[in-house]
Amino acid sequence: MSRYCLITGASSGLGRELAIQYADEGWQVIAVARSVNALNELHNQHNRIHAFPLDLTNTELFSAAVEQLAQQIPALDLAILNAGSCDYVDATNLPLDTFDRTMALNFQAQVAAVKLLLPLLQKSELGTLAVVSSLAHLFPFTKAQAYGASKAALSYFADSLRVDLTDSGVRVCLIEPGFVDTPLTQKNDFKMPFLLQVEDAAARIRKGVESQQQRIRFPKRLVWSLHLLNLLPYSLRCKVAAGMRQP
Ligand SMILES: NC(=O)c1ccc[n+]([C@@H]2O[C@H](COP(=O)([O-])OP(=O)(O)OC[C@H]3O[C@@H](n4cnc5c(N)ncnc54)[C@H](OP(=O)(O)O)[C@@H]3O)[C@@H](O)[C@H]2O)c1
Numbered sequence: 001m002s003r004y005c006l007i008t009g010a011s012s013g014l015g016r017e018l019a020i021q022y023a024d025e026g027w028q029v030i031a032v033a034r035s036v037n038a039l040n041e042l043h044n045q046h047n048r049i050h051a052f053p054l055d056l057t058n059t060e061l062f063s064a065a066v067e068q069l070a071q072q073i074p075a076l077d078l079a080i081l082n083a084g085s086c087d088y089v090d091a092t093n094l095p096l097d098t099f100d101r102t103m104a105l106n107f108q109a110q111v112a113a114v115k116l117l118l119p120l121l122q123k124s125e126l127g128t129l130a131v132v133s134s135l136a137h138l139f140p141f142t143k144a145q146a147y148g149a150s151k152a153a154l155s156y157f158a159d160s161l162r163v164d165l166t167d168s169g170v171r172v173c174l175i176e177p178g179f180v181d182t183p184l185t186q187k188n189d190f191k192m193p194f195l196l197q198v199e200d201a202a203a204r205i206r207k208g209v210e211s212q213q214q215r216i217r218f219p220k221r222l223v224w225s226l227h228l229l230n231l232l233p234y235s236l237r238c239k240v241a242a243g244m245r246q247p
Contacts, residue, residue: 004073004124006030008056008113009083010049011038013182014132017202018080023048025206030069032056033083056083056109066116075123078209081110082132084150086184088143099146106150111157121170129165130173130209131158135217137176138226140238144243162214174215175205178222190246194222 005022009015011033019029023046031039032052041050054065084106087098110131121127136144137152155174162172179185179192180201196219198202208216217223229237 002028004028004030004075005078006032006052006069006076006081006117007080007082008032009132010042011035013100013184014177014180014198014202014205015080015082016042018205020046020076021048021199021202021206022107027078028073030073042061056113057104059109059112062109062112063116066120070120073120075118076120076127077124078128078130079113079117079121080130080132080205080209081113082130083109084132084134084184085209086144086147088148091143091145094145099149102146102150103153104145107153107157110154118168118170120170124169127170128212129161129170130175130205130210132157132175132177132205135176135178135226139229140241142241171212171214173209173213175208176215176217176235177201177205178219193225194219207241 003026005027007015007019007022007029010019012030015033019042023029027048029049030052030185031042031049032054033039034053034142036051036053039053042049043051052065052069054062056062085102087102089095089098114129117129121129131154133155134151136148141148155176157210158172158174165172179195180198181195182198185192185195201218205216205220229240232240
């Protein structure tokens with residue numbers, strides 16, 4: 001019997017690699033993103049990947065698309081809410097539109113996705129909702145006020161969601177990666193410690209989801225470094241964070 005997986009942000013980076021790996025494993029993959037061409041290209045390479053072009057921040061269209069999807073598949077076994085964006089900001093002149101955009105995609109669209117996809121996940125014997133956040137929210141990184149805040153909100157949302165979905169038949173998996181080499185990070189002009197290749201990162205996510213981990217954080221070297229920084233006295237932690245600023 002086919003297993004169905006929906007992956008958002010599947011046109012590039014982590015989502016694209018996850019789509020390929022799940023399709024290679026025999027899953028039917030519903031690949032969501034805005035770039036129709038990139039999704040069609042994926043479908044041409046892997047006939048188990050199905051293009052599902054959609055702007056996730058348009059809740060009306062998203063809702064209609066899920067209704068359509070519900071006519072086509074019996075159940076959703078796995079939903080990986082991976083789409084996200086990262087823009088750095090100038091704290092002396094906060095770009096409000098960047099905050100609006102970032103929260104709309106990284107947080108609001110994820111909430112909408114949970115609401116809309118939950119009934120389909122509940123039709124599966126054990127549906128899994130995997131939410132891709134980030135380790136970024138564990139430390140106050142320079143220029144990351146919009147991105148870090150959106151991921152902090154998302155991680156909290158997923159954690160508390162798990163509490164109330166305990167008896168729903170859907171389990172929640174929170175994914176918090178460190179730096180991964182994707183188009184999102186390729187524009188960074190600073191040194192990214194313990195940068196992982198996208199194939200490696202996607203494989204770690206698949207392994208964690210498969211073994212029903214509640215939270216997948218990697219790489220461990222970065223996780224422990226951030227934990228250690230957070231053990232510092234608060235004023236010293238602030239100094240270390242300020243020391244990471246670029247001129
Ligand atoms: N790379 C890292 O180091 C890293 C670390 C921690 C966490 N993460 C998280 O991992 C996730 C994937 O990141 P990535 O590095 O793979 O980034 P990426 O290569 O830039 O991919 C982002 C994906 O999101 C999709 N997307 C953006 N806006 C969308 C919208 N309005 N509607 C639908 N899809 C949309 C993009 O497709 P379209 O443009 O075609 O819509 C693209 O497929 C993000 O949530 C990111 O925060 C990444």
